Amino acid sequence: xxxxxxxxxxxxxxxxxxxxxxxxxxxxxxxxxxxxxxxxxxxxxxxxxxxxxxxxxxxxxxxxxxxxxxxxxxxxxxxxxxxxxxxxxxxxxxxxxxxxxxxxxxxxxxxxxxxxxxxxxxxxxxxxxxxxxxxxxxxxxxxxxxxxxxxxxxxxxxxxxxxxxxxxxxxxxxxxxxxxxxxxxxxxxxxxxxxxxxxxxxxxxxxxxxxxxxxxxxxxxxxxxxxxxxxxxxxxxxxxxxxxxxxxxxxxxxxxxxxxxxxxxxxxxxxxxxxxxxxxxxxxxxxxxxxxxxxxxxxxxxxxxxxxxxxxxxxxxxxxxxxxxxxxxxxxxxxxxxxxxxxxxxxxxxxxxxxxxxxxxxxxxxxxxxxxxxxxxxxxxxxxxxxxxxxxxxxxxxxxxxxxxxxxxxxxxxxxxxxxxxxxxxxxxxxxxxxxxxxxxxxxx
Numbered sequence: 001x002x003x004x005x006x007x008x009x010x011x012x013x014x015x016x017x018x019x020x021x022x023x024x025x026x027x028x029x030x031x032x033x034x035x036x037x038x039x040x041x042x043x044x045x046x047x048x049x050x051x052x053x054x055x056x057x058x059x060x061x062x063x064x065x066x067x068x069x070x071x072x073x074x075x076x077x078x079x080x081x082x083x084x085x086x087x088x089x090x091x092x093x094x095x096x097x098x099x100x101x102x103x104x105x106x107x108x109x110x111x112x113x114x115x116x117x118x119x120x121x122x123x124x125x126x127x128x129x130x131x132x133x134x135x136x137x138x139x140x141x142x143x144x145x146x147x148x149x150x151x152x153x154x155x156x157x158x159x160x161x162x163x164x165x166x167x168x169x170x171x172x173x174x175x176x177x178x179x180x181x182x183x184x185x186x187x188x189x190x191x192x193x194x195x196x197x198x199x200x201x202x203x204x205x206x207x208x209x210x211x212x213x214x215x216x217x218x219x220x221x222x223x224x225x226x227x228x229x230x231x232x233x234x235x236x237x238x239x240x241x242x243x244x245x246x247x248x249x250x251x252x253x254x255x256x257x258x259x260x261x262x263x264x265x266x267x268x269x270x271x272x273x274x275x276x277x278x279x280x281x282x283x284x285x286x287x288x289x290x291x292x293x294x295x296x297x298x299x300x301x302x303x304x305x306x307x308x309x310x311x312x313x314x315x316x317x318x319x320x321x322x323x324x325x326x327x328x329x330x331x332x333x334x335x336x337x338x339x340x341x342x343x344x345x346x347x348x349x350x351x352x353x354x355x356x357x358x359x360x361x362x363x364x365x366x367x368x369x370x371x372x373x374x375x376x377x378x379x380x381x382x383x384x385x386x387x388x389x390x391x392x393x394x395x396x397x398x399x400x401x402x403x404x405x406x407x408x409x410x411x412x413x414x415x416x417x418x419x420x421x422x423x424x425x426x427x428x429x430x431x432x433x434x435x436x437x438x439x440x441x442x443x444x445x
Contacts, residue, residue, distance in 0.1 A: 034097040054119035078104020136424035144203035160212025163203035172441040179260030182217035190419030201430035253277040267358035278365035286384030356388035371403030373414040
């Protein structure tokens with residue numbers, strides 16, 4: 001029976017994307033440790049494998065849980081075949097080893113983050129980095145410049161890129177806000193780079209774009225999992241990015257473009273930025289995150305028919321979601337009993353947030369876009385936006401029947417497996433965004 005990957009971040013070990021590559025020239029001792037760890041996984045020596053974990057990871061991922069994760073991974077991408085190569089990167093105090101592994105249906109990098117004591121503090125599986133990405137047909141790299149930028153708050157510095165039109169000195173600027181998970185500045189998902197497509201496409205048409213690595217990617221190991229909320233995860237850095245965009249000498253107007261979680265939070269971000277020109281929402285949910293989580297999990301597990309194990313897993317998830325919705329939920333409720341092991345404060349912070357009602361109060365121009373093949377955020381959410389905002393003259397709605405959650409064209413029933421196939425954000429989407437921004441930018445002049 002074919003099993004599909006849970007690309008929406010539902011597994012304890014989600015597929016994450018890193019952004020910097022440094023090939024190791026002289027093997028570090030930790031490379032051998034990493035190779036030993038992979039061998040222990042492949043030969044089911046889980047008790048030995050966890051001996052490399054630091055105390056925090058040991059508590060989160062004991063041997064029985066590690067076994068479940070490794071087996072679940074192989075259900076997604078097929079059985080482990082062979083180890084092909086390694087590369088490393090150093091970002092003090094962390095040393096990271098990437099082992100490129102061939103599975104039956106995918107080529108993945110196993111990312112092992114070692115602390116100063118040569119213990120594993122982080123374990124992730126990522127699509128292999130050498131998978132090719134090609135410039136989309138609607139992008140012309142001769143028409144824009146790319147320069148590095150830094151997004152700064154009181155506590156973090158995030159690296160990013162600003163793409164600006166080559167033939168214009170005055171232009172609108174769009175700030176991109178990621179979906180859930182530790183995304184890089186390109187919002188890489190499998191073989192797709194959603195934000196690089198958007199940046200290159202818009203900047204080929206006279207619009208500047210600012211994008212940056214997400215805080216949970218760069219500082220995830222240092223963030224306190226017991227207290228983090230969407231403020232630290234997304235909002236604070238998005239506000240700082242918009243403030244930076246406002247200072248760009250050529251900026252005629254500044255727009256916020258959020259995808260998925262970024263779209264869901266866009267009205268809340270915009271509350272902090274009175275001078276923001278407008279918002280573009282791609283696949284933004286209007287329903288609570290926990291409801292989407294149950295819907296996504298049910299959809300994916302049902303693709304090949306629910307097994308008894310699947311049904312039990314869904315029941316456990318429902319129990320955790322009931323705790324989120326319960327009036328008895330308190331800030332000190334253990335994470336282990338909550339969805340995705342996110343802390344109670346995270347869920348409490350979102351309990352009274354209504355993105356549509358917040359957007360209504362802002363009275364900002366909005367472009368709301370939705371793919372018809374999206375199983376992660378569905379037409380129900382799109383209709384939620386329409387119900388609350390369709391009477392507003394400055395709100396535009398666009399629905400694309402053939403596009404998935406990444407706004408990539410496809411056919412038939414959407415599955416997570418298609419994220420492993422190279423695709424690009426639809427050119428129609430790029431042109432619709434371009435036309436809408438141009439309209440409101442001209443109105444500002």
